[in-house]
Amino acid sequence: MLRSLHISNYALIDTVDITFHNGLNIITGETGAGKSIMLGALSLILGERADLKAVRDSGRKSVIEATFELHDYKRLKEYCVANDIEWDDNVCILRREIAPAGRSRAFINDSPVTLDLLSHVAMLLVDIHSQHNNRLLASPEFQLSIIDTLAGNEQLLADYSRRFVAYRRALKRLRDTKKLIEQNRQDEDFTRFQLEQLDAMNLEAGEQDQLEKDRDVLANITEIKSTLGGALDSLSNGTSNAIALLGDAMEYCEQLSQVLDDADNIVERLNTVHIELRDIADTLSDFDRDLNADPDELEAVEQRLNDIYSLQSKHHVSSVEALIELRENFRIKLSSLENSSYTIEELEKEARRAKAAAKEIAAELTRRRTEEARRFEKLLCDTASPLGMKNLRAQVEITTGDMSSTGMDTVEFKFAFNKNQPLMPVGSTASGGEISRLMLSVKSIIASRMQLPSIIFDEIDTGVSGDVANRMGLMMRDISRSIQVMAITHLPQVAALGNAHYKVYKIDDEDATHTHIRQLDREQRIDEIAVMLSGSTVDAAARANALSLLSASNN
Incomplete structure (x- = not known):
């Protein structure tokens, strides 16, 4: 999980050191307080391009460092060992430094690495899901990855990829040889x-x-x-x-x-x-x-x-x-x-054998995807129903065609949100709030299969309220039983469900505005949720409502 985050000299942040916890970590704050700044800093760990304008003090470097606690994370260990990255079984420290001149450096466990390596390792440690990521739900590639994740197709896909590459190489040898022979025949x-x-x-x-x-x-x-x-x-x-x-x-x-x-x-x-x-x-x-x-x-x-x-x-x-x-x-x-006829014949046999070997695994992928698609349709409807989507119908269409790098299948998710509504692609029929709830449901379903220590939800509950908001919060808390969850939210119902609560706020001095973050104790948390419930005025009634929310969430 993400244990700690250090940010210095970045945007409105002078220095921030924050320790996170297991379970559901809630982050709140007024609009413009700097929550997006924290996500921007984390995105640098994920390999995004550094913006020199984000360096607060041009006389010193900007540093973002994230420390992750690990426990028997074989997939990450195998990747790091294979790429000569310093490895520690208990901790992984990612750091990005931006010099005043704009030069960027990346480190893993204090060893310098390329930005590509930092990005790949970070994506094996944390998933940042913001509102614009909801558009992924309409992507055929993302839809296919969901089905493959749930079907446990990782090893099968790796085997298929090796055979597909061998097939492509055999085809290239055949094409190149035919071209060379034809050229030689002309000459x-x-x-x-x-x-x-x-x-x-x-x-x-x-x-x-x-x-x-x-x-x-x-x-x-x-x-x-x-x-x-x-x-x-x-x-x-x-x-x-x-x-x-x-x-x-x-x-x-x-x-x-x-x-x-x-x-x-x-x-x-x-x-x-x-x-x-x-x-x-x-x-x-x-x-x-x-x-x-x-x-x-x-x-x-x-x-x-x-x-x-x-x-x-x-x-x-x-x-x-x-x-x-x-x-x-x-x-x-x-x-x-x-001997050209014999040569071409042998290369054609080799290509056919390679294609047959790849198709064998592709057919097994199709079978497993089809089975998983039927299970996923029902599970998604059951999961999303409590989020105000009781009339949701889902269909996963799997179309088999030519072989590609992921098999022979294309996937399309279709949904209907109301009675008598025809099934349509998600991008054509769903509102922003519906897509947010669908995406949260998908993340909830695949959480145990993601093999990630941490996931960050950035205002995924935007556009919902009332009981639906509470149920979305409960779903995020359920996800946090499998992996660490950090949720940036404006909803008091969600904020009350956290195991730990952090507030992002701004302070003005004579010269500048500064962003800070602190973990709230119980009394501070009651006040913060009261503000979220009633606005800037915190009275006894607001505090009572906040206390009621916290008590209900604990129960």
């Missing part, structure tokens, strides 16, 4: 021509790099052979070459080895160098021998490269490896055309 002749052209080239990975090196060598062969000749002259071919001079040095050192210690080591080292130089000279000689100025070979290399460059330009690639990959893709594309 088949051109694709085959391109493949034949690439096959004729007989390309090999790494070929381009080697050809470019060969071309550079063949194009500069005269200069290269001249350079090789100079190197060979210096090493072995010249009249005074390195190898000959090194041989002379070896002879001198051999003579020195006869008179100097360790001179043998020098001779061995020179011999090693001599062998290495001769090996280098042999290698250079091989290079020189193998290099021949062959114009035909250079022309062949350049022609091969030109053919490769031409293909790369045509296909907008920059390497032989990319051309090879393209060649294999063409081959796969043509092969897929040859």
Whole structure:
């Protein structure tokens, strides 16, 4: 349940800290006192857009914090754990901060979260029902959700959703494959021509790099052979070459080895160098021998490269490896055309299997919805009858059609409020007061199934009075036995039924108007209900009436 609410620097509120209780919490106050401000602050917890104008003091941030007590709330725990939200089995604290510059931040249990996460968690904790929400009763989606909630279809809907998504994916694969095959078929002749052209080239990975090196060598062969000749002259071919001079040095050192210690080591080292130089000279000689100025070979290399460059330009690639990959893709594309009939047949089978699997659960949803609709019709009439709607007739029409994300059904609620009146959609036949009483009846019916800690009714009793108002209050008190209820009301009959009573009021000082809220003790509560009964003047008769209402509600 919602245990406490903190609001600071928001609209007319400097700072408010309020503790709520189990059961039915009543909130009253004069029109314009600031009850809507509290709901506006709570709506920020539900993820609504922050309005910078609501920040009272532009020099500091606005803070709204709601603390909820929890007891084994598995659904919320699973959601928080799945989304890496800090979890506490006993409490959940939601906070929204609005900086003076307009930047908004959201927190769950003091950990920063996105606004979407805050909104989703808040909707699992509290339901705020205001007068404009009554229009939901005419929404087919809301009507379907009521039937599903009462039928306990949550797990079945989750199973159906998974199968429906699988069916949609199978259909998409089938459509995409058909489109690709048709496109490939249109391009088949051109694709085959391109493949034949690439096959004729007989390309090999790494070929381009080697050809470019060969071309550079063949194009500069005269200069290269001249350079090789100079190197060979210096090493072995010249009249005074390195190898000959090194041989002379070896002879001198051999003579020195006869008179100097360790001179043998020098001779061995020179011999090693001599062998290495001769090996280098042999290698250079091989290079020189193998290099021949062959114009035909250079022309062949350049022609091969030109053919490769031409293909790369045509296909907008920059390497032989990319051309090879393209060649294999063409081959796969043509092969897929040859097997296209089999491919389409298999994808169609997969789509049919997925559709059948989804329809199986959709049919079970239809059966359960139809059964629940009949029960709901009677239960709604029985529930609403004490609220001055004794002639109410209700019908839930379920029409089965194509599959959608929620099954194969569309739902429409039809009502007749008077004898001999035809059944009509709720938006076409009900007054504002009738819709309010219908919605309260619906909330009463589904309260035990809502799995929510708290629900807030914002003047849902507007437009009713007398005994009907009292019965609406009793219905809200009945709901509060399942979940915590907070009711903002102007009706004394409803206010007298609360387990706790809070008053919202304004105080003016020299500079500004300030909204406050306080919990009333018994005497203050008698005075507040007396004011609601008689207006601004509270006399003994008004207090007596208020006391009578409170006593009757306790009984």
